[in-house]
Amino acid sequence: MRLNSVAKTVLQRLGLGLITLFIVSIIIFSAVAMLPGDFAKATLGQSATPETVAALQHEIGLDRPPVERYFSWVGKMLKGDFGSSFASRTGYRRTVAEIIAPRLYNTIFLAVMTALIAVPLALGLGIVAALYRNSWFDRVVNTVTLTTISFPEFFIAYMLAFLIISRDTFAGTEFAQSLPAWLAISINWTLNVVPKFPTLANINDETPFWDHVWRAALPSITLTLVIVAHMMRMTRAAILNMLSSPYIDMARLKGMGPMVVVVRHALPNAWAPIVTVVAFNLAYLIVGVVIVEVVFVYPGVGQLMVDAVRSRDVPVVQACALVFAAAYILLNLIADIISIATNPRLLHPR
Amino acid sequence: MSESGYKLRIAQSLIGRGKVSRRDFIHLGLAAGLTVAASDQIFVTVARAQPQQGGFAKLGMAHGATTDSIDPAGYPDTFTQTAFSGAMSNGLTEVNAKGEIQPDLAESFESSNAAKTWVFKLRKGVTFHNGKTVTAEDVVTSMRYHMGGDTKSAAKSLLESVSDIKADGPETVVFTLNSGNADFPYIMSDYHFVIMPSVDGKADWASGSRTGAFVLENFQPGVSAKLKRNPNFFKNGRPYLDEVEFIAITDLAARMAALSTGEVDYIGRADLKTLGMLKRNPKIEIIEVTGYGHYTLPMNVTMAPFDNPDVRMAMKWAINRQEIADKIFLGHATVANDNPIAPAIKFYKNPVPQHRFDPEKARHYLKKAGMEKLKVDLSVADAAFAGAVDAAALIRETAAQCGIEVNVIREAEDAYWDNIWLKKPWCASYWSGRATADWMFTQAFAAESSWNESFWKNPRFNELLVQARAETDEAKRAAMYGEMQQLTHDDGGSIVLVFNNFVSAKSKKLGHGDIAPNWENDGLKMAERWWIAQA
């Protein structure tokens, strides 16, 4: 009976999700159609002549009216066929699925890796900040995280790259020479403690697992810096909100220590808002990392989509948009399910 | 010269072939009266200067997109050009480091019938990567791939003057042109015109089987391409490298960082802003070559106010080219003189006077055109060339001092070539340059060319263009091209700002000879020509 009502919610949400995907596909298709130029003109660029453009348009079917193209795309989609990239030629088919699959793997790899660092870190910092609110620790963590989110991502990425480069070059800079020797040496020593993470994350399908982890380190750290602040602030706020609940006073009056109060009594009730913000950030990790991908040359879906938009490769754009939208919808759904599962009121109705 | 000195010289020549070890060489040096350090120094210098066999190079390219393919109809940018045309394939001819044309897959070529008929003889016994021998038939189908009504090739227009190609036996190909063209072999060196095996009468590009120094091993569009040495390459001793990997690094800072941290050994298109800082790294060397490429601001001469030659002249005097070269290109560019022919090109003649920023002259011409003040729109985007927007900002300031108000409009980068170029009265444009004066003029200034970006139709110029093309007397040709260059300078609609330099950077462990100026990355042939110095 209970499970049924949860299952019903899930099914209902999945249904809504499918409708959302459908609308997203229409919006994206129209947007690409409204973009100036098309695939043929974009690839031929400055050297385009009307005849070559027409020939290319004909080959990839761009000479058909947009509505017809959309519905033939939908028809194939319903059969599970994502179609082929416009970059395909006769005898050289590049299906959208085979283009996206490895990149989606990379994107998810990076997202999971970052989440494994960022989520525990954010929860830990948030809990400690809530426990010792208004302490110097709380203030420092707050200000530092605020500062990290107020820098553009690419800027953080470049600064990390600077640190890595400085490992080798710091000693030779004028700045280092202007410093007292002991300071220069200790800075240099500190820089060399930092592992020499690769500034290029150009992995491919042959990259071994641990090498993949190693190469994805800098992108992952950048993203961690970007998302930790949000999650940490939310965790802190949610727990503080809970800490003003009577049952927390009760736990204290029962003689429970501060750690038990937060972990056993406040946290289980704070899951819903925390999970929501974590899901939001995970969605961001999958959907919004274009810039980090570009800066570290990490072959993910974001960069693929931007490339595809630039070259007006409609089938790829469509597929990327759907993958992103689906990720967003699923993550939110999972967050809702976790919220239900951690709330006895919803899980065990009277 | 002592005997040991003689041996030392012999040894020096052997270093390059990897036949003398460092230790042996130092012994020889000691025998010749040198110190250990001095002979080691000689060894290192020589070793670097001499090609070495073996090694693996990672080359960071400034381009690369997920839509890239090995199809020679495309090759939109340096990634595909360098990896697939330069490293993997060959054309009939190539341009050497001095800018001269030389046979490549062809053994020799000659023209007849006032440069209307061109006969190319192929090298014997050259094989594709799949083992098939290259025949004249393959050349014909490869060329036809870029011709005809249904071709999608970006190089189609280059072959528009070819009326017929036919194989004359297995090793001879005959091209028949509509009109004489003394520079036709240069056209054959274009990176699109790679020779592919013919399968059932069609050019088979998809298999990737070509004739080049490297065989494609792994290609991930927009990410990287890995190639390994072709053991059967027809040029003796080449290539030197065992393996190369081309890596697409489109972000400037990422490219610079990758070189600084040793992730890659070479980067194309270095960041000019941070070049000075990169230079401080002792392991890194900057390579700068003046190319044929140039940046222009075409004015549509069929539209007011640019239909008035005096207005065009006023504009030409209202721009500070030196400032643009210094600030936008940080000195890594050569000031041009409204003449699209680069100094390195044959028949180059600098027109007089040199156009420079001169408010007096600009006002003079403006007055001559009957105007006190002028207001014009300038459409730019960095899609035209990196720095176009900034250049426009500078032009706005200098033109203002000449009574010309330039309204800078930043256009969308996407579809810039489609919507802005050839459409707006005044915009920014870029030409990667052509190896010959004729080629450049024919594409960008000839009356009938669809890329005549200023819609300039000067009768005398067009008459000279046809004459010069078929003229075989060098001196007469030089005079004709000289006059044409003066015409574009005085009357033409294109403001040619500067010639760009190809600025790239490499780790010192990469060795190379003289660098070709025709394209970036050593004429796109770096993979074939470069090596890893052992030291």
Add this chain to the structure above:
Amino acid sequence: MKSSNVIARERGTDLLTVRDLHVEGFSDERWHPIVRGVNVSLKRGEVLGLIGESGAGKSTIGLAAMGYAKPGCRITQGSVVFDGADLLSMSEARRRRLRGSRIAYVAQSAAAWFNPAHRLLDQTVETAVAHGIASRGEANRDAVELYKRLQLPEPETIGFRYPHQVSGGQLQRAMTAMAMVCRPDLIVFDEPTTALDVTTQVEVLASIRRIVEDFNTAAIYVTHDLAVVAQMADRIMVLRHGQTVEEAVTRQMLAAPTQEYTRTLWAVRKLVKPEIEARDHLLTIDNVTAAYAGRVKVLVDVSIKVPRGRTVALVGESGSGKSTLARVVTGLLPAISGSISFDGQPLPLSLKQRPKDLLRRIQMIYQSPDSALNPRQTVEDIIARPLEFYLGLKGEQRDRRIGELMHMIEMDESFLDRLPGELSGGQKQRICIARAVAANPDLIICDEVTSALDQIVQEEILKLLMRLQRELGVSYIFITHDISTVRAIADKVVVMHQGKVVEQGSKTEVLTTPHAAYTELLLSSVPEMDPDWLTQLLARRKNRGILDAAG
């Protein structure tokens, strides 16, 4: 441990001694005194009642007795000596060991004080297990034993439920079990029955009293309800503004209070309105049935007549449907069937169908003035709106009328530019009354308008309402669960239970000779000032077997 306690008790020493306690609270960026120099002493097994109005500091003293100050409060001065050790000067870790194990706490609203994320049993035994007093298994068995003693239904399995799955009275008993699990020497009860219905309250009081007696636990019993404290406490201390007013043994305190303030507290219970017969009816509710969207019916076949210029009291426990009836009359929840007529005319069932003038004639006053007043509007905005909206008053006319209304509710015009947050509870309720009266209504529905207020304030509000009725001839539907309020204001009484009218008639009729069994149960459950009332009631009910039926 137990044996040493026994020895100590026999010696008659104090278990708890609070000396010169001062507590401050932080609000408006400032520290304000809450408790100002209170002394308390408590012997083993003794129950002390703390009584006073809200803000008297009684709960704060209760918590301070555990060495605890709520977040935002601080103990600034004094000592709290428990079994020979000062709670305030000992280390936090030592204090923590005492809490839960030797001093326990039972809160007012168990629903909020239980952690919604854990099962009852886990929460009950947490202290015992955490303090190492019992193993998990022992503690579980003991908890079940306590549940039994506290007469919880299904004691074996109720521990596996979550707090939201259990009723308020049961939760309050489960919380007592939680406090008892370590067999503490002292329990602080902070208004443990205030949020409960009267019939439930009786049972919980009985359970608490029994278990405290059984284990001979000392207790501090905090409440504002004199009748309740009379049943529970051995001694009573009266508090006001954080200071002790007087302290005495229960019977003596009830019989002969020495202080004026105590006497005013005692006097409140005596307000009674003489009943007046009705002449004609303003509102007639006929066979009305109502339900919330798609759910079970909350009102079944209800028929009530409201006499003009008189007060009808709607009595019942929570969930009896009395507030739903108010929503039906106002049109917020249109009835599914039945009809309502107002002043002889049929009343459209839905709010949307009623013309503005009809809306004006029926006004409503809510239980909690905090949520009924927009916190961002000044008093003037609030009172002026009906004048402008219904009557179209402007300028001087409007200002004059506002002045009249303020005078009517006995408040100065200086309050006009205050925000609700700057007023006391009683003042806010007066503003709500002024807002209702401003519309010149014929009928005002009062939904538990006094139950959130202190007793003295309650009385003032009731007097005000009665005066307004005399002056304006307005009719009231007065929803309440408090029988003394009914006595104070009603002409006619309607008793509701589970969505139905159980009994209705004139006040005297219903209150003195109840016909329905439910009415009788309800009336008999209202605590009286007699300290023996609970004992006698339980004895009487045991004879008749009522308690078992209701439990």
Add this chain to the structure above:
Amino acid sequence: MTSAEPLIQTTRAHRVRRTRRSRMRMALKNAPLSAWFGMGVILCYVVIALFAPLIAPYRETQVFSEAFAPWSHEFTFGTDQLGRDMLTRLIYGARNTIGIAFITTTFSFAAGMTLGLLAAMYRGWLDQLLSRAVDVLMSIPSLIFALMLLSIFGSSIPSLILIIALLDSTRVFRLARAVGLNVVVMEYVEVAQLRGEGPVWMLRKEILPNVLPPLIAEFGLRFCFVFLTIAALSFLGVGIQPPSADWGSMVRENATLITYGDVTPLLPAGAIALLTVAVNFVVDWFLHSTSGLRDEK
């Protein structure tokens, strides 16, 4: 009655006319140090933005001969790649950036808040329709979508503002709706409903004032994030028209310098960061003092 009288007398004796202004003054008096710091910084920024032409040493687009000039007496922060004074660009950047961010945020709040509150008030199909539409918009990657829209409509400042405002308004909608739902169940809203008030009054007088605190806090945060969006968009090649200076684009233009430890790009980035931190300090205090969120006790 008798006991009410003395109460009135005491309040009259202490009577202070409590206007909005005096309430604000009281709140300001008790503001913590961090809030004062935040307000000081914001005030400086606003003054700089308003009086940019008076403060800046040179014209916004004035070009000097030396590009990348070092810090000197003449050019406090040196010159940029075209030889324009960095300090001047920063000062004008404040004007353009803050102006654009402010207009954008205002638009997104006007739209998001109105629709969100309407959805909360009416529920039913209107709520469903708007909520689903917002779901759809939010499930499209916003940066890439903005890039596409800017390519379609051209990257002029008005379209930049409208597009960012549109994409931002989805979050505002969600927040406004969520907060609105908490307010519409309050009894004072029911009172207004019973009185027969129309939707405009309900929205403007009953609901809006009570949802403002969290929304104003969000306004502060969103306002800062507009800079970051502009910076991100200019990274992808669409941004503000030159030669106008804006911090987001300035960070982008000079970002590559940071990989060599040059501090130039830190100036605009630091300007953004300082403003963000300042705004957040003020927002935290504001939320605390209006206790819209029980963040701290």
